[in-house]
Amino acid sequence: MIKMRRLAASGALLAIALLLILPLGAQDLSDRAKQIGGKFMCMCSCSQVLTQCNHVGCTTSTSMLKELNQSLASGSSETAITQMFVQEFGTKVYAEPPKSGFSLVAWTLPSIYLIFGTLLVVFVISRWRKHALEPVAGAGNAAIPQELLERARARAARETED
Amino acid sequence: MDVFGSFALVLALVCAVYAFVGGIGAIGTRHPLLVKSTRQAGIAACCLIFLATFSLEYLFFSDNFANAYVVSHSNRDLSTFYKIAALWSGQEGSLLFWSFLLAVYVFSVLITYRNKNGELMPYVGVVMAGVQIFFLTLNNFVASPFKALAVPGANGAMNLVARADGNGLTPLLQYPEMVIHPPNLYAGYTGFTIPFAFALGALLARYPGEKWIHLTRKWTMIAWMFQSMGILLGAHWAYAVLGWGGYWGWDPVENASLLPWLTGTAFLHSVMMQEKRGMMKVWNVWLVFCTFALCILGTLLTRSGVVSSVHAFAQSSIGTWFVSFLVLILVVCLGAYLKNRDYLKSENQLDAIVSRESSFLFNNLMLLVACVAVLSGTLFPVFSEWFTGDRISVGAPFFNKVNVPIGLLLLFLTGVGPLLAWRKTSTESLKRNFGMPLAIGIAGGVVAFALGVREFYSLVCFILCVFVASTIALEFYRGAKVIRTRSGASLLSSAVDLTMRNTRRYGGYIVHLGMVLVFIGLAGAAFNRDTQKEMQLGSTMQIGPYTLVLQSVDSRPERNYTAQRMIIEVMRDNKPIMMLYPEKRRFVTTVENGTMVAIYSTLKEDLYVVFAGQSPDTQLPVIHAYLNPLVKWIWLGGAVVVLGTLVALLPNRRAVLVLAGASEPTMATPTLQPRLTPSVITREGHD
Numbered sequence: 001m002i003k004m005r006r007l008a009a010s011g012a013l014l015a016i017a018l019l020l021i022l023p024l025g026a027q028d029l030s031d032r033a034k035q036i037g038g039k040f041m042c043m044c045s046c047s048q049v050l051t052q053c054n055h056v057g058c059t060t061s062t063s064m065l066k067e068l069n070q071s072l073a074s075g076s077s078e079t080a081i082t083q084m085f086v087q088e089f090g091t092k093v094y095a096e097p098p099k100s101g102f103s104l105v106a107w108t109l110p111s112i113y114l115i116f117g118t119l120l121v122v123f124v125i126s127r128w129r130k131h132a133l134e135p136v137a138g139a140g141n142a143a144i145p146q147e148l149l150e151r152a153r154a155r156a157a158r159e160t161e162d
Numbered sequence: 163m164d165v166f167g168s169f170a171l172v173l174a175l176v177c178a179v180y181a182f183v184g185g186i187g188a189i190g191t192r193h194p195l196l197v198k199s200t201r202q203a204g205i206a207a208c209c210l211i212f213l214a215t216f217s218l219e220y221l222f223f224s225d226n227f228a229n230a231y232v233v234s235h236s237n238r239d240l241s242t243f244y245k246i247a248a249l250w251s252g253q254e255g256s257l258l259f260w261s262f263l264l265a266v267y268v269f270s271v272l273i274t275y276r277n278k279n280g281e282l283m284p285y286v287g288v289v290m291a292g293v294q295i296f297f298l299t300l301n302n303f304v305a306s307p308f309k310a311l312a313v314p315g316a317n318g319a320m321n322l323v324a325r326a327d328g329n330g331l332t333p334l335l336q337y338p339e340m341v342i343h344p345p346n347l348y349a350g351y352t353g354f355t356i357p358f359a360f361a362l363g364a365l366l367a368r369y370p371g372e373k374w375i376h377l378t379r380k381w382t383m384i385a386w387m388f389q390s391m392g393i394l395l396g397a398h399w400a401y402a403v404l405g406w407g408g409y410w411g412w413d414p415v416e417n418a419s420l421l422p423w424l425t426g427t428a429f430l431h432s433v434m435m436q437e438k439r440g441m442m443k444v445w446n447v448w449l450v451f452c453t454f455a456l457c458i459l460g461t462l463l464t465r466s467g468v469v470s471s472v473h474a475f476a477q478s479s480i481g482t483w484f485v486s487f488l489v490l491i492l493v494v495c496l497g498a499y500l501k502n503r504d505y506l507k508s509e510n511q512l513d514a515i516v517s518r519e520s521s522f523l524f525n526n527l528m529l530l531v532a533c534v535a536v537l538s539g540t541l542f543p544v545f546s547e548w549f550t551g552d553r554i555s556v557g558a559p560f561f562n563k564v565n566v567p568i569g570l571l572l573l574f575l576t577g578v579g580p581l582l583a584w585r586k587t588s589t590e591s592l593k594r595n596f597g598m599p600l601a602i603g604i605a606g607g608v609v610a611f612a613l614g615v616r617e618f619y620s621l622v623c624f625i626l627c628v629f630v631a632s633t634i635a636l637e638f639y640r641g642a643k644v645i646r647t648r649s650g651a652s653l654l655s656s657a658v659d660l661t662m663r664n665t666r667r668y669g670g671y672i673v674h675l676g677m678v679l680v681f682i683g684l685a686g687a688a689f690n691r692d693t694q695k696e697m698q699l700g701s702t703m704q705i706g707p708y709t710l711v712l713q714s715v716d717s718r719p720e721r722n723y724t725a726q727r728m729i730i731e732v733m734r735d736n737k738p739i740m741m742l743y744p745e746k747r748r749f750v751t752t753v754e755n756g757t758m759v760a761i762y763s764t765l766k767e768d769l770y771v772v773f774a775g776q777s778p779d780t781q782l783p784v785i786h787a788y789l790n791p792l793v794k795w796i797w798l799g800g801a802v803v804v805l806g807t808l809v810a811l812l813p814n815r816r817a818v819l820v821l822a823g824a825s826e827p828t829m830a831t832p833t834l835q836p837r838l839t840p841s842v843i844t845r846e847g848h849d
Binding site: 038039047048052053091092094095096097098101102103105106109110113114117118120121127128 | 515553
């Protein structure tokens with residue numbers, strides 16, 4: 001009797017576990033489709049990512065997503081799906097440039113801009129700092145020319161007006 | 163009326179050419195009559211462009227289907243509202259509309275400064291006329307909207323014809339925002355012509371001092387405000403019409419509008435360095451040149467078909483004209499700079515590394531890096547095709563990865579910059595100004611984390627938003643407290659008083675606050691959810707806390723389209739909260755479909771429902787529902803940005819000193835000096 005109860009309890013637990021796992025599996029498939037689909041462009045020339053293309057009358061995204069779901073259902077790997085789309089549409093199907101070959105340039109350019117720009121700013125700051133530290137010619141002379149004084153006053157007024 | 167419009171455009175071109183050539187003559191001879199006549203020719207050119215534009219609108223309103231442009235973009239059933247928008251829905255009309263907006267600016271400048279800045283204005287007039295000549299050439303000879311409809315006859319000659327009805331307006335454009343988004347964006351693009359004309363004019367004239375900067379600032383802010391509004395309205399249009407659940411797809415045309423906005427923003431910040439410290443003169447001039455050049459580049463991208471986009475106009479050969487104009491602009495700017503670069507000698511000195519000046523330099527760096535990163539990403543498919551023969555797509559994932567960190571750094575600088583003093587910031591000042599906002603920011607981050615925000619960039623964004631908002635709030639509080647102590651008014655009215663005393667500074671803070679709200683909205687995108695389901699009548703769909711119940715599907719014929727409509731009841735906690743009506747529209751004349759998304763928007767999230775069509779297998783209607791958190795904050799932020807810009811455009815109200823109790827000297831006692839009491843009171847006045 002106890003054995004039967006244990007067996008029933010185990011069966012119930014297994015059923016609950018299966019019930020929990022099965023929808024989770026289905027959800028995983030959908031999420032995976034979204035995740036992989038997010039790496040491709042819709043080829044209807046709308047410049048949108050495949051999973052986001054929803055403009056009315058777009059048959060391209062519908063068929064591409066169908067193809068993607070079928071491939072996932074048949075157990076194809078992400079690499080295989082990528083190869084399939086690249087063969088079908090060419091490299092422009094990638095939503096972002098691949099990180100290899102000439103496309104690597106696209107990824108490195110922003111970093112180059114940032115590094116180059118930062119170096120330039122640091123250079124400019126250090127040069128301007130040098131200007132500020134340079135002693136003013138004729139400093140220490142008691143008489144300051146009127147013109148210089150007026151320029152200094154105008155500058156002070158400008159800088160403090162806020 | 164089309165003959166009238168054509169004639170007005172030809173005359174406008176003649177006047178603009180006179181304003182240009184005569185203007186050069188006026189600069190050389192300084193003859194007052196020539197100066198005056200060229201200015202009046204400029205004004206006449208603007209008035210003629212207004213007439214041409216109104217005559218094209220008249221053709222739309224009178225359903226003149228003998229005009230090719232009207233046939234292509236309108237029909238009898240098109241509502242009056244959209245007949246206005248039909249003007250800029252095609253290549254030819256939008257170029258005329260560009261000329262129209264440019265004419266509004268040119269007209270305003272010529273009238274405002276008709277008796278001022280005599281040395282500078284002839285140069286400015288010549289530059290503006292030069293830009294007008296380019297667009298009027300396109301309007302007259304390349305893309306005229308006044309072409310009559312003609313069909314080839316039996317003998318090969320073209321016969322003029324008139325159609326009974328037109329093809330109608332593209333369904334995507336039949337949306338209220340399409341009536342206001344393009345005018346705003348174009349007003350931004352064209353508006354940058356004015357600072358460009360002043361900068362180039364001042365450089366050519368070797369105009370002394372920083373006056374051109376003061377003259378330019380307001381025009382730049384107006385253009386920047388329109389550009390910001392145009393970008394946000396475009397994003398809202400994409401969100402509410404395209405039905406993909408997002409508002410920014412990094413489409414080449416969207417990117418094209420962002421580029422001049424980024425450099426324009428950089429200019430609005432760096433210009434303060436020139437005004438306050440006489441620094442960065444060369445940089446500022448080139449920022450203005452680049453902003454204008456990017457406006458032309460953006461137009462080139464939109465109209466030439468260089469890059470593919472749903473927003474772009476049909477591919478055409480007009481790109482060659484824009485490329486030529488762009489090259490001409492760069493040559494003229496470079497030539498003017500090389501010739502007069504000694505005039506731009508700056509007083510570049512930096513007293514300390516931790517200062518407002520440094521923060522502006524880094525702010526400009528980040529804005530420029532964002533600009534070139536977006537530009538190179540947008541053009542990379544073209545470069546890739548040139549070098550490898552393969553066209554690579556550069557979509558939203560790339561731009562997000564590149565620009566999100568840059569955007570966050572900019573947000574950080576938005577908080578830091580205003581707290582740093584000009585010249586030098588002491589350690590005590592840093593502690594005093596940053597301690598509290600930093601603590602509040604971290605506390606905000608802890609709260610966000612506790613509420614479930616785990617995505618790294620979103621969490622950082624929330625922390626920075628709280629930090630920046632608290633720095634702004636503290637700036638207002640400190641200033642208002644001082645005024646309250648003196649005047650005894652409430653804190654709120656003291657804050658208003660404070661703002662009105664220095665509109666530029668506090669208007670700028672309001673703009674920053676608007677940007678914080680926009681960033682909060684953008685951070686919400688990391689938590690978007692969506693689900694799609696075939697629905698039967700009475701069936702339900704769950705998304706987040708909402709239950710959608712399909713009540714019915716009906717069809718209603720409208721004047722210009724037939725709408726298939728879903729009637730959906732939205733429930734929350736088993737209580738009905740509202741009805742949503744997403745539509746699918748079938749336009750009769752164009753035989754095209756359109757969507758009308760239904761959105762239930764709250765500050766927390768948007769429930770975004772799309773009628774995604776019918777299932778091909780079951781013929782059941784399909785609902786695609788999205789739950790997009792915090793989207794409303796983006797639109798609110800946009801409104802705050804506009805408000806801040808308007809405040810910054812207002813003149814300052816200054817406290818003026820008046821002597822209290824001053825008595826007039828009387829005739830009876832002429833020898834007596836007037837008695838002045840030593841006390842003074844302050845009275846408000848406008849400068």
